[in-house]
Amino acid sequence: MPSTPAERAAAWEALDQRHGAALSAGRANRAARRAEQQAAARAARDLAAALRAAGFTTTPATAPSHPTKGHGRAVITPNGGSGSNRESYVSAAAQGPSGGAADGGCGQLVKGGDAQLHSMIKKGDARLRLLDGIQRITGLPTLEKCQVVPLGDAVGFHINDGAGRRPTFSGLVRCGSVWACPPCAAAIRAKRAAELEVFALAWLESGRGIYMATLTAPHWEHVRLGVQFDKFAEGWRGVGQGAWWTGRAVIRDKAPVPWDRRHDYDDLPEEIEPREVDGELVVWKQGWKARRSIRGVTRTIEVTHGANGWHSHLHVLLWTEGPATREQADLLQEELYKRWAARCKAVGLPTPDREHGVRVDPAILQADGSMPLGLIKYLAKVQDQDVITKEVTARPLAAEMTRSDDKLARGAKGRTPFKLAELAIAGDEVALGLWREYEQATRGRQCLTWTEGFKAELAALAGVELDERDDEELPAAEDDEKHRDLPDLAIRGGAYRSGIGLRRGGRADLTMAGFTGKMPGVLAQLIEWGLKPGEDFWKPEQPLGRDAGMTKEQVERRRRQKAERQAYHERLRQEREGNPERWAAAVEKRRATIAARAAAEQAADVQEELIDHQALAEAEQHRLDAAGAQFLAARRAAQTKRRTDLDAGLARFREREAVSA
Numbered sequence: 001m002p003s004t005p006a007e008r009a010a011a012w013e014a015l016d017q018r019h020g021a022a023l024s025a026g027r028a029n030r031a032a033r034r035a036e037q038q039a040a041a042r043a044a045r046d047l048a049a050a051l052r053a054a055g056f057t058t059t060p061a062t063a064p065s066h067p068t069k070g071h072g073r074a075v076i077t078p079n080g081g082s083g084s085n086r087e088s089y090v091s092a093a094a095q096g097p098s099g100g101a102a103d104g105g106c107g108q109l110v111k112g113g114d115a116q117l118h119s120m121i122k123k124g125d126a127r128l129r130l131l132d133g134i135q136r137i138t139g140l141p142t143l144e145k146c147q148v149v150p151l152g153d154a155v156g157f158h159i160n161d162g163a164g165r166r167p168t169f170s171g172l173v174r175c176g177s178v179w180a181c182p183p184c185a186a187a188i189r190a191k192r193a194a195e196l197e198v199f200a201l202a203w204l205e206s207g208r209g210i211y212m213a214t215l216t217a218p219h220w221e222h223v224r225l226g227v228q229f230d231k232f233a234e235g236w237r238g239v240g241q242g243a244w245w246t247g248r249a250v251i252r253d254k255a256p257v258p259w260d261r262r263h264d265y266d267d268l269p270e271e272i273e274p275r276e277v278d279g280e281l282v283v284w285k286q287g288w289k290a291r292r293s294i295r296g297v298t299r300t301i302e303v304t305h306g307a308n309g310w311h312s313h314l315h316v317l318l319w320t321e322g323p324a325t326r327e328q329a330d331l332l333q334e335e336l337y338k339r340w341a342a343r344c345k346a347v348g349l350p351t352p353d354r355e356h357g358v359r360v361d362p363a364i365l366q367a368d369g370s371m372p373l374g375l376i377k378y379l380a381k382v383q384d385q386d387v388i389t390k391e392v393t394a395r396p397l398a399a400e401m402t403r404s405d406d407k408l409a410r411g412a413k414g415r416t417p418f419k420l421a422e423l424a425i426a427g428d429e430v431a432l433g434l435w436r437e438y439e440q441a442t443r444g445r446q447c448l449t450w451t452e453g454f455k456a457e458l459a460a461l462a463g464v465e466l467d468e469r470d471d472e473e474l475p476a477a478e479d480d481e482k483h484r485d486l487p488d489l490a491i492r493g494g495a496y497r498s499g500i501g502l503r504r505g506g507r508a509d510l511t512m513a514g515f516t517g518k519m520p521g522v523l524a525q526l527i528e529w530g531l532k533p534g535e536d537f538w539k540p541e542q543p544l545g546r547d548a549g550m551t552k553e554q555v556e557r558r559r560r561q562k563a564e565r566q567a568y569h570e571r572l573r574q575e576r577e578g579n580p581e582r583w584a585a586a587v588e589k590r591r592a593t594i595a596a597r598a599a600a601e602q603a604a605d606v607q608e609e610l611i612d613h614q615a616l617a618e619a620e621q622h623r624l625d626a627a628g629a630q631f632l633a634a635r636r637a638a639q640t641k642r643r644t645d646l647d648a649g650l651a652r653f654r655e656r657e658a659v660s661a
Contacts, residue, residue, distance in 0.1 A: 121166050121515050127182035128508035130418060133425035134180070139436050140443065146175035146184065148501035155496040156487030156544050159514040159522060167514030167522075169507070170482040171544060176472030179442035182418060184475045191474050192448055195467060196298070199455075200317075200363075202462035208295070209324030210363040211332060215340050216313035217357065218350040225303065225310045226441035231347045232301060232312050234594070238343040239336075240297060243584050247287030249277055256282035277580070288339070292332060293321040296454030300447055305434055306414025319454070324362035333360035346591065348598060447471055452573045470562070486543050489522060495536035499529050 128147075135144050147169065156170040175181050178188045200210055215236070219228065239245060249256040250272065252265060259274040259281040268283060271291055275284035288294075298317040303310055318332070337358040341351050352358070415423075417438045423431035448471075459466040469477060491500070500506040506529075513521040523533075531537055575583055 121512075123186070124166055124183075125508050125512055127186055128511065129505060130182045130421065130425075132505055132508065134182070134421050134435075137421075137424050137432060137435065138180070138439065140175070140177070140180060140439050142175040143177055143181055143439075145173050146177075146181055147172045147507060148497060149173040150493035150496055152544070153493050154540075154544050155491045155493060156483060156485075156540070157489040157491060157510070157514070157522065158482060158485065159488040159518055167511040168482060169511075170479050170485075170487060172479060172501075174475035174479055176475050178447040178471045179417070179445070180439050187475045187478055188447070188471045191467075192471075196448075198462050198464060199458040203319060203458065204363060206461065207323060209320040209322055209328075211318040211320065211324055211329055211360050212363075213316040213318060213332070213336060213358060213360045214313055215316065215336075215352075215358050216311070217344050217352045219309050219311055220350075221307070221309040223309050224441075225312075225437055228310055228312050229301070229303075229441055229445065231349050232314060234347045235340070235343040235349060236299065236314060236316075238346060238587075238591075239339050240299075241583075242587060243287065243580070244339055245287045245289050246580060247275075247285050247290060248580060248584065249275070250283040250285050256280070259283055288335065292318075292328075292335075295319045295321055296451040296457070298451075299449045301445075303438070303442075304414045304416055305420060311414060318360075319458075326362055329360045329362040333358055336360065347594070452569060484543055487540055488519060489537055490540040490544060491526075491531075491537045492535070495531055499526075499531050499536070503529070 131146065135146070135148065138144055149172065151171050151173060155172060158168050158170065174184055176184055176188070178185050203210060217232075217235075250268060251257070256277060257265060257268070262268060262272070262283050269285045271286040272283050273286055273290065274281050276282075277284075296319045298319070300315050301312060302315065303312045305311065322328075337352075337354055340358050344357075345351050417435065420431045420435045420438065424435045456466050500510060503509075510522060510525055513525040517524065526537055527533070
């Protein structure tokens with residue numbers, strides 16, 4: 001405390017000065033806040049006028065706040081973004097340094113409410129962000145353009161309306177890759193899974209059975225994926241198309257046995273049936289398909305990568321006339337293993353063991369024989385982990401056959417292709433090489449194949465229309481269906497491509513803004529990115545229509561190619577069924593050709609290896625010669641130096657001798 005009058009006067013003067021400074025600072029702060037509020041109000045009025053001119057009746061000034069920040073109002077600043085009370089309409093994870101990789105780019109925005117819709121939003125967000133990264137590393141031109149290039153002058157944006165629809169775009173090029181594009185793969189596989197579920201349910205309810213067979217083979221680190229795929233496909237063709245599968249005519253005295261003379265022979269096989277061959281009814285030894293009452297087959301292939309390289313495995317559905325049983329499944333497993341092991345050896349795959357090579361699981365009815373509608377969901381209880389929530393659940397049979405895009409690799413089998421893509425995006429050079437190898441190996445391959453004509457039979461049994469579209473057509477068809485609706489927002493094609501499609505995370509951020517903030521959130525996001533109301537986006541008054549992504553000539557050429565493929569497969573089917581001996585001979589000729597080609601490739605590899613060894617030997621000899629020459633040069637230099645030193649020493653000695661004399 002001041003003790004003298006002078007000290008007390010000085011203290012009061014200092015206090016008055018601080019009080020005056022505080023009053024001045026308060027007046028300045030209030031003036032600055034008033035100026036800021038006036039500027040924000042002017043910007044909001046200008047923005048509202050621009051939006052009204054563009055056809056919008058809702059402005060971002062009344063946008064709902066970020067769910068993680070409580071309730072409030074978003075204030076629009078002159079640059080189009082939010083002011084001091086800024087609200088974010090994109091995912092919290094996307095704003096962080098990781099860009100949303102940890103949780104699929106959704107953060108905490110989608111908690112509460114409709115869990116199914118939120119899960120769909122989160123997965124869609126994760127797929128868009130993964131696609132965004134893949135398009136920066138892909139070697140496929142069509143994948144690079146997927147959902148980036150507009151089909152016409154404008155792109156539609158459809159905002160979540162609360163009726164189970166998530167925000168989506170329409171009017172964009174779709175690559176239709178069922179292997180390498182996360183959004184397209186999800187659309188295709190979801191469609192095929194729903195279709196397969198309907199077929200399987202109708203088949204089981206009719207009293208028939210389904211078995212799911214999984215076939216694999218050992219693998220090594222340096223095997224190329226394309227070669228492995230080809231060998232798996234060739235191995236299965238040998239199972240599903242040879243005489244073991246279809247049967248053959250019984251030959252006696254170098255000719256097929258006529259059916260009406262079958263009693264003249266005592267050594268005929270037990271399981272025979274009549275079959276017309278070249279216009280004559282002959283004795284036919286039943287193949288495995290007929291003996292086990294298999295009506296049709298559905299096949300798909302999956303792949304992961306682990307410590308021992310690429311791991312491919314086949315999922316095969318066997319549709320049987322009789323109900324499935326565990327005992328019959330064990331018998332099918334034993335017989336199928338023997339044939340698969342033989343075919344693996346024939347095509348150059350390692351021979352699988354009995355424990356892991358083939359597994360067959362039945363779809364078993366309840367104890368009372370009833371068929372509840374939900375049985376299809378429990379046909380194959382495969383434990384799996386959700387890509388977002390990490391929750392372990394039982395996968396339906398249809399999903400196990402089709403939804404490899406939604407799986408995580410289990411056990412020691414390694415990483416899924418999309419996991420490799422994530423690592424490649426993060427900068428892993430090894431994963432980048434593997435991902436590009438995967439892209440090229442799967443390019444143009446079918447995901448799900450059916451026995452010829454069997455899918456139409458299942459569609460008739462289920463009472464549904466047969467979908468004959470190819471996989472790559474499904475995403476474009478889905479886009480076409482959305483494009484017929486009136487979009488909530490129209491975005492100019494060029495502005496979409498430069499401001500959204502090519503922006504890192506732009507598509508995912510805008511769809512998340514539509515989910516969390518509806519139209520106000522979308523408008524605020526577009527304006528913050530620099531898009532202009534009325535010029536770059538507007539409120540459409542009618543559907544934008546489907547702008548042709550291909551010319552008429554391109555459409556006609558695609559249809560013609562599809563018809564040619566169907567005709568080719570029909571010719572193969574007729575030849576296979578009408579002349580099995582000729583087909584078997586052709587198969588054997590193909591095997592011989594493949595074996596000769598493999599032998600030639602092996603000889604070429606040996607020759608190349610010899611050349612490499614010779615080149616290495618020559619390089620080693622050159623290295624030794626160079627090292628020898630270097631050694632000799634060094635030794636000569638050392639000898640020269642030593643002689644020089646000796647001569648110098650001798651000269652000094654002689655000089656001393658001369659002086660002493």
